[in-house]
Each structure stands twice: as structure tokens, then as C-alpha cells.
Amino acid sequence: MAAVKIFLLTVSAASVAIAGSNGNLKTCLRDALTDSGSVAFAGDPFYQVADVNRYNLNIPVTPVAVTSPTSSQQVAAIVQCAADNGYHVQAKSGGHSFGNYGLGGTDGAVVVDLKHLQQFSMDSTNWVATIGSGTLLGDVTQRLHDAGGRAMSHGTCPQVGTGGHFTIGGLGPTSRQFGAALDHIVEAEVVLANSSTVTASDTQNQDIFFAIKGAASGFGIVTEFKVRTEPESGTAVKYEYTLEVDSTEERASLFKKWQAYVANPKLTRKLASTLTLLEGSMIITGTFFGTEEEYNALDLGNQWGGATGSAIVFQDWLGLVGHWAEEAALELVGGVASNFYSKSTAWTPSNLMSSETIDELFNYIDSADKGTLTWFLLFDFQGGYTNDIPADATAYVHRDVLIWLQSYSINLLGSVTQTQINFLEQVNKLVTNDKAPYAAYPGYVDPLMPDGPEAYWGSNLPRLQQIKDDIDPKNVFRNPQSPSPAN
Ligand SMILES: Cc1cc2nc3c(=O)[nH]c(=O)nc-3n(C[C@H](O)[C@H](O)[C@H](O)COP(=O)(O)OP(=O)(O)OC[C@H]3O[C@@H](n4cnc5c(N)ncnc54)[C@H](O)[C@@H]3O)c2cc1C
Numbered sequence: 001m002a003a004v005k006i007f008l009l010t011v012s013a014a015s016v017a018i019a020g021s022n023g024n025l026k027t028c029l030r031d032a033l034t035d036s037g038s039v040a041f042a043g044d045p046f047y048q049v050a051d052v053n054r055y056n057l058n059i060p061v062t063p064v065a066v067t068s069p070t071s072s073q074q075v076a077a078i079v080q081c082a083a084d085n086g087y088h089v090q091a092k093s094g095g096h097s098f099g100n101y102g103l104g105g106t107d108g109a110v111v112v113d114l115k116h117l118q119q120f121s122m123d124s125t126n127w128v129a130t131i132g133s134g135t136l137l138g139d140v141t142q143r144l145h146d147a148g149g150r151a152m153s154h155g156t157c158p159q160v161g162t163g164g165h166f167t168i169g170g171l172g173p174t175s176r177q178f179g180a181a182l183d184h185i186v187e188a189e190v191v192l193a194n195s196s197t198v199t200a201s202d203t204q205n206q207d208i209f210f211a212i213k214g215a216a217s218g219f220g221i222v223t224e225f226k227v228r229t230e231p232e233s234g235t236a237v238k239y240e241y242t243l244e245v246d247s248t249e250e251r252a253s254l255f256k257k258w259q260a261y262v263a264n265p266k267l268t269r270k271l272a273s274t275l276t277l278l279e280g281s282m283i284i285t286g287t288f289f290g291t292e293e294e295y296n297a298l299d300l301g302n303q304w305g306g307a308t309g310s311a312i313v314f315q316d317w318l319g320l321v322g323h324w325a326e327e328a329a330l331e332l333v334g335g336v337a338s339n340f341y342s343k344s345t346a347w348t349p350s351n352l353m354s355s356e357t358i359d360e361l362f363n364y365i366d367s368a369d370k371g372t373l374t375w376f377l378l379f380d381f382q383g384g385y386t387n388d389i390p391a392d393a394t395a396y397v398h399r400d401v402l403i404w405l406q407s408y409s410i411n412l413l414g415s416v417t418q419t420q421i422n423f424l425e426q427v428n429k430l431v432t433n434d435k436a437p438y439a440a441y442p443g444y445v446d447p448l449m450p451d452g453p454e455a456y457w458g459s460n461l462p463r464l465q466q467i468k469d470d471i472d473p474k475n476v477f478r479n480p481q482s483p484s485p486a487n
């Protein structure tokens with residue numbers, strides 16, 4: 001409780017400081033949002049409660065204003081007010097940024113909350129869907145289903161927003177077959193820093209199209225997506241293999257078997273798999289997009305000997321997607337704000353962990369002071385379609401990744417402690433091959449990471465900085481880790 005009180009004091013002190021000098025901004029935004037839409041300013045009554053929902057309670061941030069436009073015209077007018085008065089801008093879609101970047105990431109941003117942008121339509125001649133950028137993933141699933149039994153790849157947390165997810169990556173169980181969410185985008189409507197609204201696609205504003213597919217938060221606000229869709233998968237088998245309270249050696253041994261299995265380049269793209277380490281257990285979960293007979297033929301139980309397996313066959317897509325949202329790790333963090341810290345790293349087929357490194361990792365995990373019982377490490381099998389796209393085709397650069405690690409540590413009682421942070425940093429240090437450039441997933445922002453832009457966008461960073469220079473030289477769209485203009 002003490003920590004919470006300190007937060008509130010800090011926040012209101014900052015609000016007062018900001019509120020003094022923004023008269024022109026207030027007038028401009030109120031004029032921009034007369035007919036519909038709304039705006040709340042820092043210092044207003046109920047501003048905290050109604051408009052600033054920080055997903056990561058560990059990171060304080062106070063926007064100067066939170067706007068809720070109802071059209072792309074209003075989004076453009078808001079951007080103009082902010083740019084003319086020297087404020088930075090961030091869109092908020094689902095508000096699930098690990099660094100609260102949807103609230104600006106640092107104090108004083110004008111936030112454009114996209115919650116009213118819910119437009120949806122399906123072109124049944126080519127099955128391209130039009131989706132407003134305030135739509136949450138759970139609603140995307142339902143609306144695509146209702147529009148002809150269609151689907152697309154995206155992550156499994158229903159409360160995540162399309163705005164932040166489709167523009168940063170968007171990896172989910174069907175990504176090995178159909179790509180990241182951003183690989184589905186065929187066109188986007190984007191509001192730029194000079195407040196003009198453009199269409200970006202493979203044939204129009206190609207640089208902007210490149211940038212918004214993986215780094216949009218620094219380049220503009222996508223108001224609407226057009227995405228290709230696939231038919232929903234028919235039968236699918238969701239499996240789970242668990243090792244409870246086993247020795248360090250047995251865990252390391254199962255991990256090695258799993259890594260070797262997913263490293264087989266001939267392995268079917270219909271198989272998704274995640275290995276999760278939690279306090280007291282190790283679980284391999286995933287979905288096979290095919291029939292029970294095909295699934296049985298994989299004989300996973302034999303591959304991962306020692307673990308207890310179970311499987312559920314799904315005939316309906318909505319049931320399967322609903323079940324994904326109930327995974328252990330998501331249940332802990334999905335819909336609720338908490339104090340947490342998270343890091344990511346990745347392996348390609350050529351720098352997978354050696355047997356010795358895996359032993360070291362498991363020894364460390366079983367002996368380290370983690371500072372909490374609520375930590376987990378997710379090893380996500382990637383590869384497949386996401387590897388087919390050249391690294392320079394979209395801002396999202398990590399096309400060679402075979403396995404992503406996402407590590408998480410939560411404090412249910414107050415601020416994240418240095419012991420918790422040290423544990424995640426030490427895990428990353430142990431497992432990362434320092435000969436390769438460090439890769440981090442831009443969707444799991446790690447505000448403490450130095451050189452964030454290099455880790456998120458790698459060899460695409462110079463081109464992004466050039467585009468930034470061309471379309472947003474004053475850095476209107478920014479958060480603590482977005483690309484800076486080249487000059
Ligand atoms: C519980 C949980 C589960 C997750 N699971 C997955 C997963 O399975 N797979 C995966 O790939 N990722 C996953 N993520 C990461 C998630 O994809 C990112 O956090 C994503 O950026 C969140 O988007 P948002 O719209 O909810 O967040 P926001 O905080 O609203 O936005 C995040 C960033 O995107 C920017 N942004 C938002 N909308 C727009 C827009 N329209 N135009 C331009 N910029 C915009 C914001 O300004 C901000 O910088 C998960 C995150 C959480 C918290």
C-alpha cells in the first residue's frame with residue numbers, strides 16, 4: 001500500500017506542473033472535439049480514474065491530455081493541436097504496452113485513445129477485412145467469425161489492441177502457417193505528423209507502409225487496417241505436457257528434447273508449441289491444426305518422454321481461441337494491471353543453446369533468488385511462415401527467429417524489486433550468445449534495455465531513421481524507445 005500512495009503523490013504533483021502551461025492546447029483540442037469525442041486533461045477531476053489506465057503499475061506516466069476521437073478526421077485535428085503546441089503524441093489501442101507506451105511512455109504526451117474506432121466490414125469477393133484500429137483482439141476473432149468463418153494470425157490475449165499489436169508484430173499460434181498479424185496487412189490508413197491522412201500499401205506510400213509494419217508508434221497513427229484473412233481452421237488438437245516437481249536434470253533433459261524437436265526444419269507448420277517454466281512446474285503446450293489421427297501420428301508423448309500429456313480436440317474455432325486465453329500465464333496477467341517487468345530474447349537455428357548452456361540455465365533457475373513466486377519464462381516456437389519474408393521487407397526484422405524467450409516477473413504487493421530484475425537479466429545473460437546481435441521482440445517493450453531500437457529493429461533501423469527524418473523530423477510520434485530521425 002505504501003508504494004501505491006507514493007505513486008499517487010508523484011502523479012498529482014506532475015499533473016499540476018503540466019496543467020499550468022497548456023491553455024492553447026486545451027482550446028485547440030476542445031475545438032477539435034466539439035461534435036463528438038471527448039478529452040480529459042491532467043488535473044481535471046476523474047482524469048486518473050476515467051482515462052489513464054496504466055497496464056504496468058510499475059511505470060508511472062502522466063499524459064497531458066487523453067483524447068477519444070470518433071473519426072480519422074478528429075485524429076488528424078488532435079495531432080495538429082499537439083504538434084503546433086510542441087507536445088508528443090502516442091495512440092492508445094488496447095493499452096497493453098509493457099512500458100505504458102500507449103500513454104506516451106513519458107510524462108506530457110497527448111494520448112489518442114482509439115476505442116471509438118470500431119468500424120468493421122468484410123469484402124466477400126476477396127475476403128479482405130476492414131478493421132478499425134481501436135478493435136481488441138477478442139472482437140477481431142468474433143467479427144471475422146461472424147463475417148463468413150474467417151480468421152487471421154494474432155496473439156492469444158483477447159484484451160490486446162489491434163493498434164499496438166498489428167503494427168509491432170503480432171505472433172500467435174497460427175503464425176507458423178500464416179505469418180505475424182502484420183503480414184496480413186494489405187493496406188492502412190495513417191495520420192501523419194503534418195496531420196495529413198494517407199493510404200499506405202505496396203503501391204502507395206511504400207516507405208510508410210514499411211514503417212507501420214513493425215514500428216508504427218514512431219511514425220503515425222493507423223486509423224484503419226485492411227487485412228487478408230484465412231478460413232478458420234477445422235479440427236484442431238490442443239495439447240499439454242506437464243512435468244511437476246522434478247529434478248533439475250530432468251527438466252533440463254526435457255528442454256533439450258523439446259529444443260531438438262522444434263529445431264527440425266521439416267517439422268510441420270501446423271504445429272505450434274510453447275514451453276513454459278513457472279515456479280514448481282514445466283509445461284509444454286500448443287495446438288496442432290489438423291485431425292486427431294494426424295496429431296497422434298506425431299507421437300509427441302514419445303518425443304517428450306517423462307512428461308504427462310493430455311489433449312483436447314476442438315471442432316470450433318471460437319472454442320479453441322477461448323481456450324488459449326485460459327493458459328496459465330495469461331490468466332495471471334491478461335486483463336489485469338500489475339507491477340511487472342519483462343524481457344525478451346531469441347534464438348535462430350544457428351545459435352541455439354548448447355547442452356551445457358541449458359544445464360547452466362536450469363541450475364541457475366533452481367538456485368537463484370527470484371524475489372517472487374510469480375515469475376515465468378515462455379519459450380515460443382516461431383519459424384515457419386514468419387521466416388519466409390525477407391528481413392528488409394517490413395520494419396519487423398526478426399525473420400530468422402526460431403524460438404522467442406519472453407520472461408516475466410510480477411510483484412503482487414508493490415513495486416518490482418531489484419532482485420526480480422536481476423533474475424531476468426541474469427537469465428538473458430546466460431542464454432544469449434553474445435556473438436550474435438542482441439534481438440528483442442518490439443512487442444514486449446523493455447524500458448530498461450539500453451539500445452532498444454537496435455535490439456527491436458536491427459538492420460532496418462537506418463532505413464527507419466531516414467523515413468522518420470522525411471515524415472516526422474520533429475519527433476511528434478515518440479515513446480522512450482521509438483526510432484529517432486536520422487539528422
Ligand atoms: C497479456 C499480454 C499478452 C500478450 N500476448 C502477445 C502475443 O501472444 N503475441 C504477441 O505478439 N504479442 C503479445 N503481447 C504484446 C502486445 O502485442 C503488445 O504489448 C502490443 O503493442 C499491445 O498493443 P495495445 O494496442 O494493446 O497497446 P497500447 O499500449 O495501446 O499500444 C502499444 C504501442 O503501440 C502504439 N499504437 C497503438 N495503436 C496504434 C496505432 N493505431 N497506430 C500507431 N501506433 C499505435 C502505441 O502508441 C504504443 O506505443 C501481449 C501483451 C500482453 C500484455
Ligand SMILES: *[C@@H]1O[C@H](CO)[C@@H](O)[C@H](O)[C@H]1NC(C)=O
Nearest residue numbers: 192193194195196470471472
Ligand atoms: C505531409 O507529409 C507527407 C509525407 O511526408 C507528404 O507526402 C504530404 O505532402 C505532406 N502534406 C502536407 C499538407 O504538407
